[in-house]
Amino acid sequence: MAAMKKVLVAAAVAALAAFIGHRFLKLKALSLASREVPVKHLNCQYLKNIDCGAEDITILRDGLAFISTGLKYPGLHSFCDAPGKIYILDLLHPRPTPVELQIKGDLDLSTFNPHGISVYTDETDDSVYLFVVNHPHYKSQVEIFHFVQDDTLVHLKTIAHPLLHSVNDIVAVGAESFYATNDRSTPIDAINSLGIFLGFAWCEVVYYSPAEVRVAADGFMSSNGINISPDKRYIYVADILDHEIDVFERQEGERLVYVKSVAVGSLCDNIEVDQRTGDVWLGCHPNAMKLFKYNPEDPPGSEVILIKNIHSEQPVVSQEYTDNGHEIMGSSVAAPYEGKLLIGTVFHRAMRCDLR
Ligand SMILES: [Ca+2]
Ligand SMILES: [Ca+2]
Numbered sequence: 247m248a249a250m251k252k253v254l255v256a257a258a259v260a261a262l263a264a265f266i267g268h269r270f271l272k273l274k275a276l277s278l279a280s281r282e283v284p285v286k287h288l289n290c291q292y293l294k295n296i297d298c299g300a301e302d303i304t305i306l307r308d309g310l311a312f313i314s315t316g317l318k319y320p321g322l323h324s325f326c327d328a329p330g331k332i333y334i335l336d337l338l339h340p341r342p343t344p345v346e347l348q349i350k351g352d353l354d355l356s357t358f359n360p361h362g363i364s365v366y367t368d369e370t371d372d373s374v375y376l377f378v379v380n381h382p383h384y385k386s387q388v389e390i391f392h393f394v395q396d397d398t399l400v401h402l403k404t405i406a407h408p409l410l411h412s413v414n415d416i417v418a419v420g421a422e423s424f425y426a427t428n429d430r431s432t433p434i435d436a437i438n439s440l441g442i443f444l445g446f447a448w449c450e451v452v453y454y455s456p457a458e459v460r461v462a463a464d465g466f467m468s469s470n471g472i473n474i475s476p477d478k479r480y481i482y483v484a485d486i487l488d489h490e491i492d493v494f495e496r497q498e499g500e501r502l503v504y505v506k507s508v509a510v511g512s513l514c515d516n517i518e519v520d521q522r523t524g525d526v527w528l529g530c531h532p533n534a535m536k537l538f539k540y541n542p543e544d545p546p547g548s549e550v551i552l553i554k555n556i557h558s559e560q561p562v563v564s565q566e567y568t569d570n571g572h573e574i575m576g577s578s579v580a581a582p583y584e585g586k587l588l589i590g591t592v593f594h595r596a597m598r599c600d601l602r
Contacts, residue, residue: 278532282570317592467485524557
């Protein structure tokens with residue numbers, strides 16, 4: 247009997263070891279740990295004043311770009327100790343230069359740590375509201391600002407809620423309502439890591455309005471960028487660890503109905519949508535291992551992916567820009583405007599490129 251027990255224990259240990267080994271291989275595959283990208287450059291210039299990352303960028307129809315800078319995020323490199331800032335850039339200016347926006351109102355600027363951003367324009371009076379994911383002391387909350395007088399943001403409101411626990415990005419759908427992605431299943435590190443290790447898709451997209459807060463979609467490994475189609479009918483979510491962009495249809499009462507997923511073969515971060523064509527532009531990480539390890543000798547690369555005709559039977563996915571990290575590291579967003587492209591990064595610089 248004792249011998250039998252020993253055999254069973256040995257078999258159990260071997261099975262567990264095989265399972266753990268299998269999960270490690272799977273994690274390596276998820277993070278694209280051995281992937282290298284060839285260099286495919288565009289004609290680009292670095293933006294002045296942006297040296298602490300430009301994790302998210304969004305561009306208004308009149309060519310004004312908002313830039314979120316200075317992100318500090320657990321496990322990711324940062325070149326800067328200073329708090330984060332929001333910049334604005336006028337793409338219609340002959341020599342566009344980012345200018346820091348002044349923030350007025352009741353917000354602690356010493357702990358400002360901006361991450362994903364989104365703009366809502368009130369069509370009735372053309373008021374522009376900037377929504378910013380903020381991580382003071384690594385917590386998650388959403389700030390709503392009113393953009394006034396070309397250079398000022400007036401802070402209107404801070405939104406915090408238990409469902410908004412690990413917010414990465416948001417898309418505003420009203421002056422006080424939005425969808426938000428959580429990039430972690432829980433703020434508790436050990437549980438979140440265990441979930442990823444076991445391969446569970448536990449992350450959620452949350453809908454927020456002053457009247458209602460609820461989970462709008464779930465089953466993401468790590469939901470990151472989120473944005474909306476020009477006709478406001480569809481919501482796009484980047485499941486960064488799944489290497490897919492998920493498409494949802496907005497239905498009555500802000501219900502999200504899953505439509506399909508488009509494979510992109512990379513770890514895509516934020517999503518911007520060309521307001522004219524509906525093309526979907528993605529700032530992506532070719533290799534997550536290099537991004538998290540950050541070795542200046544072997545820097546994390548950058549990759550911009552374009553999806554055309556996303557709602558058709560056969561969306562066209564193409565690599566529009568790639569770099570091995572020697573020009574720009576850790577691209578997290580690619581925002582198009584009238585033949586130009588702004589590329590932002592998690593902790594490095596930002597560039598303005600010609601698309602034609
Ligand atoms: Ca965004
Ligand atoms: Ca992001």
